Amino acid sequence: GAGVSQTPSNKVTEKGKYVELRCDPISGHTALYWYRQSLGQGPEFLIYFQGTGAADDSGLPNDRFFAVRPEGSVSTLKIQRTERGDSAVYLCASSSTSGALTSTDTQYFGPGTRLTVL
């Protein structure tokens, strides 16, 4: 499809394990964002990529979280030593420009990966 895709759609893991979540943005979109949405809350910003580089990673909660986008397209969010509090839906979004989110630009969200840490 032409939208943002995320895999897997669901991931169940045990406390202490390592997980990788993948995002395929819309083709040609230079900007990519990761958000985390906990139950009953709105999405919370994690990190923003412009091309291959992380332009803003101020939302990553701690050093267990890391994200890469080596070729400026697909991105992977990596979580080490998972904790039960990491359970949430992880959303990825992409947009076509590097500039302002104006009335002519939009972040397009994927369906998310639901992560459950037992």
Place this chain on the structure above:
Amino acid sequence: TQLLEQSPQFLSIQEGENLTVYCNSSSVFSSLQWYRQEPGEGPVLLVTVVTGGEVKKLKRLTFQFGDARKDSSLHITAAQPGDTGLYLCAGVEDDYKLSFGAGTTVTVRA
């Protein structure tokens, strides 16, 4: 911590009724966006408001941005079951970072 507060948290109405959802903040945003999210999907942008006092209409939905650019409202006229969903407001920071409210869950009963 969410900078934007949305009210009410839940809203259940009968088809044909009107409803208003509120989004309030102590911070000024350069612009504010409204999204609708359905179960198992990501948020979908409905509108962006930029200018204080701005009013935008999208079919039966009317969006208003407060004069001080700190608050906004979404009004739905003659709601339909298809309007059911989670409505999220988001302030735009630094031109790219979205700061979301916790959302209002709207249920329209047929």
